[in-house]
Amino acid sequence: xxxxxxxxxxxxxxxxxxxxxxxxxxxxxxxxxxxxxxxxxxxxxxxxxxxxxxxxxxxxxxxxxxxxxxxxxxxxxxxxxxxxxxxxxxxxxxxxxxxxxxxxxxxxxxxxxxxxxxxxxxxxxxxxxxxxxxxxxxxxxxxxxxxxxxxxxxxxxxxxxxxxxxxxxxxxxxxxxxxxxxxxxxxxxxxxxxxxxxxxxxxxxxxxxxxxxxxxxxxxxxxxxxxxxxxxxxxxxxxxxxxxxxxxxxxxxxxxxxxxxxxxxxxxxxxxxxxxxxxxxxxxxxxxxxxxxxxxxxxxxxxxxxxxxxxxxxxxxxxxxxxxxxxxxxxxxxxxxxxxxxxxxxxxxxxxxxxxxxxxxxxxxxxxxxxxxxxxxxxxxxxxxxxx
Numbered sequence: 001x002x003x004x005x006x007x008x009x010x011x012x013x014x015x016x017x018x019x020x021x022x023x024x025x026x027x028x029x030x031x032x033x034x035x036x037x038x039x040x041x042x043x044x045x046x047x048x049x050x051x052x053x054x055x056x057x058x059x060x061x062x063x064x065x066x067x068x069x070x071x072x073x074x075x076x077x078x079x080x081x082x083x084x085x086x087x088x089x090x091x092x093x094x095x096x097x098x099x100x101x102x103x104x105x106x107x108x109x110x111x112x113x114x115x116x117x118x119x120x121x122x123x124x125x126x127x128x129x130x131x132x133x134x135x136x137x138x139x140x141x142x143x144x145x146x147x148x149x150x151x152x153x154x155x156x157x158x159x160x161x162x163x164x165x166x167x168x169x170x171x172x173x174x175x176x177x178x179x180x181x182x183x184x185x186x187x188x189x190x191x192x193x194x195x196x197x198x199x200x201x202x203x204x205x206x207x208x209x210x211x212x213x214x215x216x217x218x219x220x221x222x223x224x225x226x227x228x229x230x231x232x233x234x235x236x237x238x239x240x241x242x243x244x245x246x247x248x249x250x251x252x253x254x255x256x257x258x259x260x261x262x263x264x265x266x267x268x269x270x271x272x273x274x275x276x277x278x279x280x281x282x283x284x285x286x287x288x289x290x291x292x293x294x295x296x297x298x299x300x301x302x303x304x305x306x307x308x309x310x311x312x313x314x315x316x317x318x319x320x321x322x323x324x325x326x327x328x329x330x331x332x333x334x335x336x337x338x339x340x341x342x343x344x345x346x347x348x349x350x351x352x353x354x355x356x357x358x359x360x361x362x363x364x365x366x367x368x369x370x371x372x373x374x375x376x377x378x379x380x381x382x383x384x385x386x387x388x
Contacts, residue, residue, distance in 0.1 A: 001100070002026045003060050006052050006089065009357060010041050011295070012366035014323055015381035017041040018295035020355050021048065023092035025060060031095030032354055034301070035088035035266060036294030037080060039370040047078070047085035060093040061100060064272060067093075071269070080244045083269040090270030091301055091351070098350030105350060109275060109308035116342035117306045119334075120148035120187055122293065123318040126381045129155055129168070131175035138176050144320060147341030148185035148212065151176075156374050160198050166205055173209045185212040185314075188235075191373050192220040192242065199229045207234040213260055215239065223248065230257030238262055240277075241291030244269075249277045253284035260313060264291040265301050274301075278309040287313035296322075296330045300346050300353040303334065307345050315343060329359045 007022045019035045035044045051070050058066055067090045074082060098105045106112055121141045127133035134151070141149050153169035154161060161169075177186060188211055194202060199217035214235035218225035220242050230237035238260035240249060244267050252258050261281045265274035278288045288311060290302040296319050306312040319326070319333060327333065332353040334343040346352025372378060 001029070001059055001061060001096075003056050003058055005056065006048060006092075008045050008048060008088075009355070009360040010045060010365035011329070011360045012363050012369055013295065013326065014366070015369060016293075016371060017365050017369050019044055019088070020295070020297060020360060021088050021092055023055075023060060023089060023096065025096060029096050029099050031060065031092030031097075031099070032297060032351060033088045033091035033095065034295055034297035035084050036298060037084045037266070038293070040081060040084075041365060043081055044084050044088070047081050048088050051085055051089065055089055060096040063090060063093045063097060066090070067269060067272060080267050083244045083273075084266050087266040087268070087270035090272065091265075094271050094304075095350035102349050104307075104346060104348065104352055105271065105304040106307035106345070109271075109304070112307045112345070113310050114307065114312070116337065116340070116344055117303060117312065118148065118314045118341060119146065119317040119336065119343040120150055120185065120314055121146045121320065122150045122189075122316050123321040123381070124149060125151060125379060126321075127379060128377075129153070129172070129379050131172050134172050135175050135179045138180060142180060142184070145336040145338030145341055146317075146320075147183070148187065148314065150187035150189050150215070150316070152189045152191055152373065152379075154190070154193060154202075156376055156378070158193055158374060159195055161194070161202060166202060169202075170205060170209070173206060173211075177209050182210065186210070187212045187215065187238075189215045190217045192216045192218065194218060196225045196228050200232055203229075203233045203235045211235045213238040215262070216241065223251070224255075227252075227255040227257050236260065238289060240264075241267070243267070246273055246276050246280070249280050253280060253286065259284075259286040261286055261288050262291045263288060265305060266294065266298060267291075271301060271305060274305050275309065278305065278311060282309075282311045287311045289313045290315060292316045293318060295319075296326065296333060297351065297353055297355065299334065300332070300351045303343065303345055304351065317343060325359065325363065328356060329363075330355050
């Protein structure tokens, strides 16, 4: 079996663009994947094209060898762009391998250790930044069956946050907590906003509300800061979505304080590196909660990993809050168990999902459709077309 071509589709999903791919082979089997990176869709598409000569003519079932070839053959480290482009091809090769053997990818990773995975809602709020609006939005989340949800209540604060803005964030979270009750998991995404001292000040302010985790509390320019905060924060710290190397998670384990690792499979180079992070976390006595803010194929990737990793904790889930037409974009979507808040696992061979090219073409790339959390009103996730 040999790879013959790579077909890509950029899809405009109102407030964000997605990038999907099919890797075709000479035996009629193709693999699908996703390479969504906020603000860099055309860039990833070009990077995949530039790497394609390294894999066309090769056997896609030799997944690890191909991934290593795509990494080693480029002498400069291309960071997230390079890893995401590798991941687009790597994941599609896993899909081909699974399809060629007639089994899901998780079977190739050692089989299922669970029948479903706990999910948490994200992308559920598209509203103004006030307690009433967030309470109205969270009620829909609860009605859908979720038992956990993540939000960023900090507006456009960066570095430091004014007392009035921190008080508003507290009021939003307190109102949500009162409405959902004590057992619902509330997660906070800080989006790498604050200095060490400010992250701790904010965490102490919000501690009485009962927060499940405090995600990416400090600047991404200096990763060491997260360890200092994690050792002293009254709220458990989670981080890792912005990492593009497995070695960064080794440092996370070595310095301690963080017990929730958030690998983003696409930013790391695909399924193989994500599983490696899971093993590293397991050796450290920690858990993984894969990051996923892309489209529905990236969701399937995370669920394949989650199915096979004993130290999986909880899965981020945007799909339930995407535009209605996205349901026709793919052939499979996880269902939500309203009693447990768990997401179902794909059961078909390979990734267990495909995308509809015609639906993709009907919703083309939208310039300027990306998330900017330092743009006033970003919480409403208004796409470029709506803004104009």
